[in-house]
Amino acid sequence: MEALILNAILQSAVAGILSITSSGIIRTVNPMLCKMFGYEADELIGQNVSKLMGGNDRRHHDNHMARYLETGESRIIGFGREVTGRHKDGRLLPLHLSMGQFNANGETFFTGVLIDLSKQKVAEEQLTYQQARFRAVYECLPDPVIIVNANMRVSTVNPAFTRVFGYPATDIEGKTTESIFANRDDWVEECNRRGGNSLADASASARQIEFRRSGGEVFPGSVVSTIIETPDGQRLGHLDVIRDITAEKRQEAQLMQAQRMEAIGQLTGGIAHDFNNILTVVIGNVELLEMQKIEEASQTLVREAREAAEIGARLTDRLLTFGRRQLLETRHINLNEFVLGLIEILRRTIGENIDVSTVLSSDLALTKADTGEVENAVLNLAINARDAMPKGGRLVIETRNLEIKEPHSTHPDLPPGHYVALSVSDTGQGMTPQVQARAFEPFFTTKRSGGKGRGTGLGLATIYGFVKQSGGNVTIASAPGAGTKVEIILPAVRMANTATSQNGQGAQVIQGGGQRVLVVEDNDSVRRLTQRRLIELGYRVDLACNAVEALELLAVDAKFDLVFTDVVMPGGLSGLDLAREIGHHFPHVRVMITTGYAEEVLDRSDLEHMPALLRKPYSQSDLARAMARTLSAP
Template identity: 45%
Template sequence: MVIERVITRDEFAAAAHPGRHDIILADYVLPTFDGVSALGIARQQCPDTPFIFCSGTLGEEVAVEAIKNGATDYVTKQRLGRMTRTIVRALAEKRARDDKSAAEAALQALNDTLEARIRERTRELAATNTALQDQIVERERAEDALRLVQRLDAVGQLTSGVAHDFNNLLTVIAGNIEFLDRAVTDERSKRRLDLMRGAAARGAKLTAQLLAFSRRQRLVPTPVSLNQTVVSMRDLLQSSIGGAIQIETTLQDDLWPALVDATQIELVILNLAINARDAMAVGGRLTIETANVTVGETPTRPEQPQPGEYVMISVSDTGTGMTPKVLERVFEPFFTTKETGKGSGLGLAQVYGFVKQSGGGVRIDTVPAEGTSIKVYLPRVAEGAAEAPPALGPALDPRVHPPGRRPVLLVVDDDAGVREVTATRLSEVGYTVREAASGLQALAALDADSDVDLIVLDFAMPGMNGAEAAGEIRKRWPAMPVLFVTGFADTEALAQAGADGADAIVLKPFRDGELEHKVATALAGRASPGLRLVSDRSRNG
């Protein structure tokens, strides 16, 4: 225990500092000043230090007043035995106060930090919740996109199958119309045949649109200047949409060449222009724009382009626009908002299929009652690769054959009507035609007599399809040329089957002279028939 003793006011004032003493014992009457003054100094300089009076003259009233002024306790000199207990109690109370103050300070600090932690945790939870909401939205968008892709793919598979069967029917119808046209002489029957021919042509157009949507059409990508395409189509577009609609063009000067099928992109532009016309009931403005575009963002819908460089062509109108519900279904085949008989619902489906098959994408910006802008993104030609496509050679006359010999063709098709039309057309231009109703029948016919110059082979047949039949034919007769005939152009499958270029494929229904021309081309490109027959016969005995 350390005791410090002072007598004067100055000494007491100099010693009374917070934390320096555990307790102050003061006489009430001092030589140079009094205990009340000492209490005042202590309350001012070290208010937390216990202060106990000890006096022989302190009366009860004075003692009570002193305690009111801040003294902890008092002890009379007549009863000094109480001093120890008083000091112990005062120190205990001091410790209790200190502990309480420390606890309150700790609690306050905890409250302060707790509030800060709560604020921080609230921010973290808010950020996590926002991220979660973004993930939910993104997941829902991805699921919607996946469902749309699955729905479009399912419809695409269905439409390609329907188009194949429909093209077989159209081949029979159009072929027999052509045969009848040669035999009919009266004008009334001629007019009826013309009506039938027009209906068959419209059916062929519908199936072509179905195949475009299902991405089964055969494309011939070449470097194309979209600026020249738009300029060359202006008169056609104006006549198609009418004089009440003003056409404006905004064409980029240094536009990249696009790698697309030139014929199909013209149909796409025409389709978009007609749709724009139908959206503007009482005239308006149609704007066609071209631009070089670099896409950086990830697509959020299946029709949108992947990141990369594209040549963009947009067709914008000032028409009725689309509602969100219409926008969700706008690329589905046969979906249309037009009146019955005014639209097939295949225009935008054809655009979608062509653009996706070409490696591009589509974006639609629309505002109800204000208008729509449809942007088509097409792959650009790599720098240095924009050469013009090679010129086509002179058309071959299918009636020109080697002297003294009629080429022998084997026509293979499971559809008897199509087979009859094909055989008749080829017979009429001077070929000897044999027929087979399946791949197995074709192989059996060749086993019996392989003196055949060309196989005209249907691609889609039950059992052994055209690809399998062609593979087996090439194994046994490697020099035998094959010309594929198909109601839908599955480009990848045809390439795997050995169809080398557009001249190795004839599409149903047959266009004027296409079948005959490609047969003549295939025959002209093969080796001498006599040499091939010697080779074949030596192999097969």
């Protein structure tokens, strides 16, 4: 009965089992051993067991057997160990071997139980590979990684954690993560999240939290958490990946500020454009009054009215500059020569208690800009610096070449290329972050509203608009008590648009010779005034409210010498569209366009084909010269 049971066990065992004589001759094998090594039973029985051994295990086995038989020392009996077997096809097999001994008929026999470790070895190799891969990613990842156990204690952190937070791994491992959170409430909320199911529900979503470095600095971070659990769902802890998003937040703030300034600029420019139409009517009618024979007292009133209107026109110029809608008169300039030409004026202007010095690049590239706007910018910045140093200090004007090779975090709006930079820095009071954020807004000022040093809030706003319109950028670096540095970045030599219109108040008025002019203007007051002014200059005038009406008049009667048109008009066709249609269908008719701002011209490539461009508000002499120049052009 026992023999039958033993035979059943041998036949069904999942391990390979064999018995050998003391000299190593195989006596019995079970089916699993045959399958394991690829032999039939009759191929093994009677053969030496070394047939199934590979590598050094054959020699070691023979030595152990000889020692046992000679001395009785049991080095292999009753102990399990890993050995290498050899398959019939020559493959080496990782095996676990356990040996036993028995005596029968005065002869010693040995049994061996073999378990194939091939699958286990493959699994171990895969695990080793995965661990090595995880370690490589874990240690090379640029973002901090924190592994926290089920007790909410830090198990380990990667090297990036130390780089970003400043803590050695030993300072945080075994402790909670409370010290790296800027606000304890955030830490408590994160602990509650990890303790419940909400982490599993949103493990892939990033959360923005403020963290604290070892030195106390608070910074914005984005954290993504993943649960660590066994295949059967037992939670072992979680893994946090934290990203320092300081640079992203700074760029977001710069973008939002740029969008805000753009919106304010559009609003300001639009208001200034409408105001220019009003000033055109006021100045034009006042000039017509000045031509009349009126008593001296009335002449004084009219003159003062004109002077006030001209002040208003200069104010709209500054607003249009901020809105980037002013017509700029550009030329090539060397900022070094420009600064040297202003330095003595600046020293006299800002006072003896402020030391003025320059640091000028010896090989500074040229730029193309409106010299008047550059001069206003430097003077404004110098005056701001003076007002920030009531007890004296130092003012430095510096120039340098700048090359942007890729989108830059400080100048995200500038494309790669070559630029020149002009900066004005002081040792004054500096700005708070709140003041710095609003510094370029029109009408924002920290100066008192009256007396010396009062501000209009248009200085930096005007600089901002001029620089942006010129294709550059302007930055402020400041902190309370640490002074301020404002840097203007302008493109190195590039082509710019040409603008017309000079202030010709008091110049000789050139009369017309009865030429026929079609005035196209949607504003009733401006249209009637323009008619009176042109008649006063000796022209015959017809009127149209918009471009469509003008084209209809020209289709009926094209015997006009010149069409005088506004740019922005209702009806779907602008003044530029009208000029193009006239060029196609009525090429003998001259065209002059007039506008309160330059945006709609600068955005069109047609400007070089336009015979003349006159900027609102204009004087009677400006109008006279522009008309004469356009009509006499070849």
